[in-house]
Amino acid sequence: MAEPKTKYDRQLRIWGEQGQAALEKASICLLNCGPTGSETLKNLVLGGIGSITVVDGFKVENGDLGNNFMVNESSLGQPKAKCVCGFLQELNDAVKARFIEENPVTLIETNPSFFSQFTLVIATQLVEDSMVKLDRICRDANVMLIFARSYGLSGFVRISVKEHTVIESKPDHFLDDLRLNNPWPELKKFTENIDLDTSDPVVHKHIPYILILVKIAEEWAKNHGGRLPSSREDKKEFKELIKAKMSATDEDNYKEAIDASFKVFASPGISSDLKRILDDTRAEVESNTPDFWVMVAALKEFIANEGGGEAPLDGSIPDMTSSTELYVNLQKLYQAKAEADFLVVEERVRNILKKIGRDPYSISKTVIKSFCKNARKLTVCRYKPIEEEFNSPILPELQKYLTDEEYSVAVGFYILLRAVDRFSANYNAFPGQFDGAMDDDISRLKTTAVSLLGDLGCNGSTLTEDLINEMCRYGAAELHAVAAYIGGVASQEVIKLITRQFVPMSGTFIFNGIDHKSQLLSL
Amino acid sequence: MADLRSSSRSRDLDKLLLRPGHLVGPTFEPGAQLRDDLQEYVRILVVGAGGLGCELLKDLALSGFRNLEVIDMDRIEVSNLNRQFLFRLEDVGEPKAEVAAKRVMERVSGVNIVPHFCRIEDKELEFYSEFSIIVLGLDSIEARSYINAVACGFLEYDANDEPLEETMKPMVDGGTEGFKGHARVILPGMTPCFECTIWLFPPQVKFPLCTLAETPRTAAHCIEYAHLIKWDEVHSGKSFDPDNPDHMQWVYLEAAKRAQLFGIPGVTYSLTQGVVKNIIPAIASTNAIISAACALETLKIASGCSKTLSNYLTYNGLEGLHTKVTEFVRDKDCLVCGPGIFMELETSITLKLFIDQLEEHPKLLMSGASVTVRGKNLYMAAPPLLEEMTRSNLAIPLFELMDKSPTGIVHVTGTAGKGDKRQSCLRKLRVAFKANGITDTDMAGGA
Numbered sequence: 001m002a003e004p005k006t007k008y009d010r011q012l013r014i015w016g017e018q019g020q021a022a023l024e025k026a027s028i029c030l031l032n033c034g035p036t037g038s039e040t041l042k043n044l045v046l047g048g049i050g051s052i053t054v055v056d057g058f059k060v061e062n063g064d065l066g067n068n069f070m071v072n073e074s075s076l077g078q079p080k081a082k083c084v085c086g087f088l089q090e091l092n093d094a095v096k097a098r099f100i101e102e103n104p105v106t107l108i109e110t111n112p113s114f115f116s117q118f119t120l121v122i123a124t125q126l127v128e129d130s131m132v133k134l135d136r137i138c139r140d141a142n143v144m145l146i147f148a149r150s151y152g153l154s155g156f157v158r159i160s161v162k163e164h165t166v167i168e169s170k171p172d173h174f175l176d177d178l179r180l181n182n183p184w185p186e187l188k189k190f191t192e193n194i195d196l197d198t199s200d201p202v203v204h205k206h207i208p209y210i211l212i213l214v215k216i217a218e219e220w221a222k223n224h225g226g227r228l229p230s231s232r233e234d235k236k237e238f239k240e241l242i243k244a245k246m247s248a249t250d251e252d253n254y255k256e257a258i259d260a261s262f263k264v265f266a267s268p269g270i271s272s273d274l275k276r277i278l279d280d281t282r283a284e285v286e287s288n289t290p291d292f293w294v295m296v297a298a299l300k301e302f303i304a305n306e307g308g309g310e311a312p313l314d315g316s317i318p319d320m321t322s323s324t325e326l327y328v329n330l331q332k333l334y335q336a337k338a339e340a341d342f343l344v345v346e347e348r349v350r351n352i353l354k355k356i357g358r359d360p361y362s363i364s365k366t367v368i369k370s371f372c373k374n375a376r377k378l379t380v381c382r383y384k385p386i387e388e389e390f391n392s393p394i395l396p397e398l399q400k401y402l403t404d405e406e407y408s409v410a411v412g413f414y415i416l417l418r419a420v421d422r423f424s425a426n427y428n429a430f431p432g433q434f435d436g437a438m439d440d441d442i443s444r445l446k447t448t449a450v451s452l453l454g455d456l457g458c459n460g461s462t463l464t465e466d467l468i469n470e471m472c473r474y475g476a477a478e479l480h481a482v483a484a485y486i487g488g489v490a491s492q493e494v495i496k497l498i499t500r501q502f503v504p505m506s507g508t509f510i511f512n513g514i515d516h517k518s519q520l521l522s523l
Numbered sequence: 524m525a526d527l528r529s530s531s532r533s534r535d536l537d538k539l540l541l542r543p544g545h546l547v548g549p550t551f552e553p554g555a556q557l558r559d560d561l562q563e564y565v566r567i568l569v570v571g572a573g574g575l576g577c578e579l580l581k582d583l584a585l586s587g588f589r590n591l592e593v594i595d596m597d598r599i600e601v602s603n604l605n606r607q608f609l610f611r612l613e614d615v616g617e618p619k620a621e622v623a624a625k626r627v628m629e630r631v632s633g634v635n636i637v638p639h640f641c642r643i644e645d646k647e648l649e650f651y652s653e654f655s656i657i658v659l660g661l662d663s664i665e666a667r668s669y670i671n672a673v674a675c676g677f678l679e680y681d682a683n684d685e686p687l688e689e690t691m692k693p694m695v696d697g698g699t700e701g702f703k704g705h706a707r708v709i710l711p712g713m714t715p716c717f718e719c720t721i722w723l724f725p726p727q728v729k730f731p732l733c734t735l736a737e738t739p740r741t742a743a744h745c746i747e748y749a750h751l752i753k754w755d756e757v758h759s760g761k762s763f764d765p766d767n768p769d770h771m772q773w774v775y776l777e778a779a780k781r782a783q784l785f786g787i788p789g790v791t792y793s794l795t796q797g798v799v800k801n802i803i804p805a806i807a808s809t810n811a812i813i814s815a816a817c818a819l820e821t822l823k824i825a826s827g828c829s830k831t832l833s834n835y836l837t838y839n840g841l842e843g844l845h846t847k848v849t850e851f852v853r854d855k856d857c858l859v860c861g862p863g864i865f866m867e868l869e870t871s872i873t874l875k876l877f878i879d880q881l882e883e884h885p886k887l888l889m890s891g892a893s894v895t896v897r898g899k900n901l902y903m904a905a906p907p908l909l910e911e912m913t914r915s916n917l918a919i920p921l922f923e924l925m926d927k928s929p930t931g932i933v934h935v936t937g938t939a940g941k942g943d944k945r946q947s948c949l950r951k952l953r954v955a956f957k958a959n960g961i962t963d964t965d966m967a968g969g970a
Contacts, residue, residue, distance in 0.1 A: 003601070007605055009796075009802075010602055010605055010803075012793075013797060014804045035585075042608060042807070042811075043806075043811050046604075046605055046606055046608055062530045062531060062534070063530040065532050065632075066585065067585055068585075069585060072629075091608055092604075153539070153819075171841065171842050172841050172842065319740055321738075322738065322740060327738075328786045438542075466545040466546050469544065473543075473544045475542075477535035478535055479586070480535075481815045481819040481822065483815075484581075484582055484812075485811075485812055487811060488809070488813075488815060489808075489812060489844070491807070492806075493840075496840070502842070503841070505843050514546050514830050515833065515848065516836045
């Protein structure tokens with residue numbers, strides 16, 4: 001067996017050992033192992049997911065050889081679940097792979113408790129009725145669920161989880177917390193020892209921009225009745241002030257200060273996103289409140305008290321032109337403040353746990369530390385039950401999509417993907433599934449779609465003939481390239497859900513394989 | 524059982540290829556003939572057999588294509604196995620192209636994949652001209668640039684600077700980094716080529732040497748000091764090999780020493796590897812998404828069965844899910860996909876003098892040039908054997924070497940650019956010979 005650290009090196013650089021450990025502990029169930037399901041699992045098996053259970057009731061037929069890489073000629077006539085499971089196992093011997101030869105629809109109907117053993121269920125190519133039933137089962141059992149479907153050149157991915165909280169959301173761009181316009185006492189004292197007017201040119205060009213900006217922000221505020229630069233004129237004036245301190249044109253630290261001056265303009269305090277989380281009723285702790293919300297409650301107390309309106313400092317600073325000594329000392333200063341903030345939050349967490357009758361040390365130091373470091377980036381995702389979306393979608397949103405050109409194909413596919421399920425419930429086949437009845441199917445699908453729109457409260461809305469035609473042309477085909485795309489999206493979301501890192505998608509992702517103008521619909 | 528076997532292998536693809544539709548490409552002619560033609564006549568080249576390449580070969584083999592070739596110069600490493608799903612632990616050390624081709628052929632019957640275990644530059648232009656579509660699964664800007672120049676080199680223009688469609692070599696390009704990626708369609712002469720939008724790939728930021736030597740602040744600074752400065756000081760003459768674990772370990776230890784000296788945290792072996800080898804994080808799911816988009820576009824270009832991506836798709840799964848299609852525009856003056864750099868020449872100019880002129884031409888500044896006309900090598904600067912074989916042409920007038928045709932396309936490869944940015948490249952020239960001292964005004968106007 002290969003050294004896992006080397007084998008997984010390229011992904012460990014993304015989600016680290018903790019993320020990897022979460023993947024290796026996870027147990028995944030796949031419903032239906034056509035190409036969409038097989039490709040979803042393939043990406044997870046390669047990454048070292050703990051265990052997989054493949055559920056499918058069909059035997060491999062010729063058509064499967066044309067769209068699924070996880071079967072071959074020798075699989076013909078064999079149980080599809082068995083063949084796919086076998087080829088998936090070849091990809092990674094560290095994964096526990098098993099299969100169950102049974103129709104997922106039957107399993108949903110007859111054995112709902114089956115699903116409670118899994119971390120997450122990936123349900124592919126299910127029709128509406130089964131989706132709704134499975135969603136109820138998984139919500140009751142607290143099992144994460146993701147739906148994926150490929151249909152001709154269209155498809156969708158939809159997460160269904162009551163609540164998903166993320167500490168390590170790892171956004172690409174996030175304004176760093178440097179406290180340039182409200183330095184804490186130690187930082188303020190540190191800057192007092194810095195002389196921007198020093199006559200030593202080497203010293204002058206190695207003052208890190210943090211210190212330059214703290215000093216100039218203080219000076220600016222002093223001359224403007226204590227307020228921060230806010231108008232365009234203010235900001236220009238502020239930058240001029242920095243420029244005036246430059247003693248030579250090649251001073252990178254001053255150029256960096258000008259580029260970073262927007263960090264001074266940002267108003268202090270917490271973001272509206274964080275405020276919403278603090279104000280969430282879940283932060284009103286009870287004995288069974290999840291750890292995340294216990295920490296949110298502690299965070300709320302911290303911000304209102306010791307934090308003085310600010311979240312705990314994360315303690316990191318970006319690289320910037322500086323002498324080594326100043327930079328390292330500054331780094332230590334930020335880290336010391338972060339550590340002090342953490343200790344206060346930790347104390348508050350322990351007290352809250354005690355108060356609700358739980359072991360005060362049931363949340364580890366490491367977790368609280370990570371929570372503090374990421375306090376400004378906390379994310380909460382909630383997904384409404386699929387049944388609720390199907391029966392009563394957010395009407396104004398739906399109407400907006402139906403009239404917005406950017407969304408017209410995506411929302412058309414959304415309606416038609418639901419209409420084909422109604423169609424198949426009525427006619428025992430998908431529109432265009434068999435050659436010969438095309439014209440009839442087109443008009444029947446149109447009628448079905450119009451009646452569905454009516455049921456949703458969108459009377460008078462129509463879909464283009466071209467798109468209805470197109471849907472019939474697809475005839476429920478599961479094309480490999482489309483399945484690989486949908487499976488790729490689904491597996492990426494599964495990784496985010498299981499590692500509890502990064503932010504999973506919200507809403508329903510509608511794949512548009514015609515021109516790739518795919519959309520997320522929030523219904 | 525008879526029932527199971529009766530369904531056609533192309534059950535799903537047939538729906539797309541055999542049935543008419545309204546949201547399709549202008550050339551779409553649905554029918555069994557189309558399906559059979561894709562199988563028989565369309566030849567696809569996949570450049571790269573790595574994370575994207577493995578996916579692409581699988582996707583294309585299951586999208587109706589039967590004639591595939593793949594080119595890759597790399598061998599399989601352990602760190603490939605988390606995403607390059609055609610490879611197993613026992614394949615480590617084997618050429619990627621060969622193993623990838625073998626595995627897909629074993630699984631999908633009827634498909635033929637020819638592997639090429641070599642550098643992309645090792646192939647003649649003719650090799651690339653044989654393919655209907657070139658699909659790129661690469662991780663380097665230089666390699667993309669090279670293939671782009673080759674494919675655009677086949678493009679010819681008429682007297683009105685309109686591209687001749689039959690000379691167009693479509694490319695589909697994908698790229699990924701972590702949870703993000705892009706897929707694009709390049710129809711040379713119609714949509715922007717790689718070079719038209721080269722700004723989409725900003726150059727890698729390098730640390731100033733004075734920072735490394737005098738004011739290190741981060742772990743990466745310490746690592747690069749050990750890698751770029753200290754190594755040469757200590758190992759005079761021995762070059763650093765990033766694939767040699769002893770070399771990497773030495774750099775790591777030196778970096779750690781330096782970090783301790785300056786009180787800088789964070790130097791680890793893994794970070795040392797990452798910085799020195801410029802490792803880009805990569806995961807299976809993103810490669811799967813991007814390759815699938817590329818394969819789907821390849822199928823659409825070849826068959827017309829749907830509209831094509833116009834022309835650049837980005838995917839970002841980091842914070843939620845964001846996809847975006849951007850329609851970039853061509854640079855009409857693009858050196859690579861444009862009509863070409865116009866040069867007006869005397870009929871008497873020898874090949875040698877012509878090559879000298881390339882060095883002085885302000886848009887080229889190309890030295891050590893090799894010259895090719897319609898796939899025929901007039902002069903090859905390297906390797907020595909070919910140089911010797913073609914040297915005698917240097918004294919012959921270019922006009923004669925081009926069969927006294929008054930105008931023509933000349934491809935030159937050499938080192939071009941200024942200062943640090945010098946790199947090997949391929950350029951297209953549109954030459955016109957002065958007829959009895961009178962300029963061909965049509966051609967001159969087109970330049």
